[in-house]
Amino acid sequence: MRLEIQCEDRIGMVREVLDLFVPHQIDIRLIEADTKNHCVYCGFPDIEFAKLQQLLGELRRLDGVKDVKRVVFTPSEREHNALHTLLEALPDGVIAVDLKGIITMATDLAAQDLGVPIAELLYRPLQQFIKGVSFAKVTWDDIVNGVSKRIRIRNKALLLEMKPIFVPDECGKSNPAGSVIHLKSQARLNRQAANFKQAPNAENDLAQYFHAEVSQSVAMQNMLQRAKAFVNRIEPLLIEGEAGSGKRDLVQALFQHWQGLQFDQTGQLIIRHARDIGVADVKKLGHFNGWLVIEEIEYLPADAQVALANWLTRRPEFSTSFESLCRVVSLTTHSESRLTAEHGLNKTLYFALSSLFLRVPSVRERREDLAGLIRQTLLAYTERYGVILPAISKGALLKLSLYSWPGNLKELQNVCLQTLSLNKKEWQPEDISLPKDDKALPLVLVEDSLEKTMKQFEAALLKTLYPKHPSTRRLAKAVGVSHSAIANKLKEYGIG
Numbered sequence: 001m002r003l004e005i006q007c008e009d010r011i012g013m014v015r016e017v018l019d020l021f022v023p024h025q026i027d028i029r030l031i032e033a034d035t036k037n038h039c040v041y042c043g044f045p046d047i048e049f050a051k052l053q054q055l056l057g058e059l060r061r062l063d064g065v066k067d068v069k070r071v072v073f074t075p076s077e078r079e080h081n082a083l084h085t086l087l088e089a090l091p092d093g094v095i096a097v098d099l100k101g102i103i104t105m106a107t108d109l110a111a112q113d114l115g116v117p118i119a120e121l122l123y124r125p126l127q128q129f130i131k132g133v134s135f136a137k138v139t140w141d142d143i144v145n146g147v148s149k150r151i152r153i154r155n156k157a158l159l160l161e162m163k164p165i166f167v168p169d170e171c172g173k174s175n176p177a178g179s180v181i182h183l184k185s186q187a188r189l190n191r192q193a194a195n196f197k198q199a200p201n202a203e204n205d206l207a208q209y210f211h212a213e214v215s216q217s218v219a220m221q222n223m224l225q226r227a228k229a230f231v232n233r234i235e236p237l238l239i240e241g242e243a244g245s246g247k248r249d250l251v252q253a254l255f256q257h258w259q260g261l262q263f264d265q266t267g268q269l270i271i272r273h274a275r276d277i278g279v280a281d282v283k284k285l286g287h288f289n290g291w292l293v294i295e296e297i298e299y300l301p302a303d304a305q306v307a308l309a310n311w312l313t314r315r316p317e318f319s320t321s322f323e324s325l326c327r328v329v330s331l332t333t334h335s336e337s338r339l340t341a342e343h344g345l346n347k348t349l350y351f352a353l354s355s356l357f358l359r360v361p362s363v364r365e366r367r368e369d370l371a372g373l374i375r376q377t378l379l380a381y382t383e384r385y386g387v388i389l390p391a392i393s394k395g396a397l398l399k400l401s402l403y404s405w406p407g408n409l410k411e412l413q414n415v416c417l418q419t420l421s422l423n424k425k426e427w428q429p430e431d432i433s434l435p436k437d438d439k440a441l442p443l444v445l446v447e448d449s450l451e452k453t454m455k456q457f458e459a460a461l462l463k464t465l466y467p468k469h470p471s472t473r474r475l476a477k478a479v480g481v482s483h484s485a486i487a488n489k490l491k492e493y494g495i496g
Helices: 013-019 049-060 075-089 108-114 186-201 204-210 218-230 247-261 279-283 302-314 336-342 347-353 367-385 394-402 408-420 450-465 472-479 483-493
Strands: 002-007 030-034 039-043 065-071 093-097 103-106 147-153 156-168 174-185 237-240 268-273 290-295 326-332 356-359
Touching: 002 013, 002 049, 013 030, 013 039, 030 075, 049 065, 093 108, 108 174, 204 247, 218 247, 218 356, 237 247, 247 268, 247 290, 247 326, 279 302, 302 347, 336 347, 367 394, 367 408, 450 472, 450 483, 472 483
Parallel strands: 237 326, 237 356, 268 290, 290 326
Antiparallel strands: 002 039, 002 065, 030 039, 093 103, 093 174, 147 156, 156 174
């Protein structure tokens, strides 16, 4: 139990307060005076309500006491817990010791590093847990700026950084009072460095979507040209693309690009699945400023489809810059015929949503971008996990480029992460595990022609062999034909 006693700041005030606890046989465990706010705080075990009422009355009748009330904690307890919470939030273990090296405070992370529970650390000499750290020989004036020392605990290398604590007296002279010790591990330092690399550029990462390295293909260049032309319009935008092709990433990149063109940065980007949108949400669109992105538009409930179609057809074509502007962007993996015929999307709504239309190309249509996409993916993963960027052999790159990527960018990211986990300095074709390619040519009679069937078989065989022998000369030697013949066949079948 804690009491806050608001009273005059005078000599003898605290003694008069404490004298009232003696007749009640109350064990005072905490006494604190706050001269700035003219308060005295007392802490003691809980007592019966009747005894508490009597004590409060006696305290209030003391000369100079203005008010008495119960509180949950005292100012010093609040400051102590706030400090401890702050220390626990730090990425390194922290220990506080007094002048004799006795531990007065420790965080969970520090206890983990030392391999000892916090309860067994407190009020014991630090030297028991970290050999070679002696405070008996420390000259505090010599370490004002702190010291650093490499230590090894439980077969783990740590960096110990010690900073002395100085407390000024009434004359302003600083007196040593102990030390604060940080325990830093190499693993935590690597994670901090990786997070630092990621965090400052988190917003700029989306600009990589437009990077030349991943937009060399004609399909991607055409799509980006249309996307940039549409970005500053208010009309609805329908984006179609296969699953995993990067539709959501494109929207986020376009929104960031749009914000960069606006004077007002208050616009919001909200991405919601169609199933989670109802009529009530549609009615709120008039008061929303920004982009509403609806994923899998074909699953929008029927009543919400009608409400959204009505809202889009009734909205004015022109608005002032002082009005809230809501742009609707919808995402789908289906064509118009499948949306309207198979999934039953309201045709009025479809034509309202597709005022502007974009189709995101699949990875199969972006063969020229594949090397850039792999490098961009690996850079993100190596920074996130603090590992070295691997080299990719010509054979490994050929194996990746000849795969059809039915899962598109998402599948590419999964394959890169799995292969990166092997910790190989250079990727070889055998390091990369790919599922059976459903897009591979079937070995059946083609158009009732043996010649066309043989050509198809030959193309499939060369496509399989090329990553293992990644040059026309090596492949020619492996299959026992001339270099020029292999070069012509690769060109004919569009391999490499």
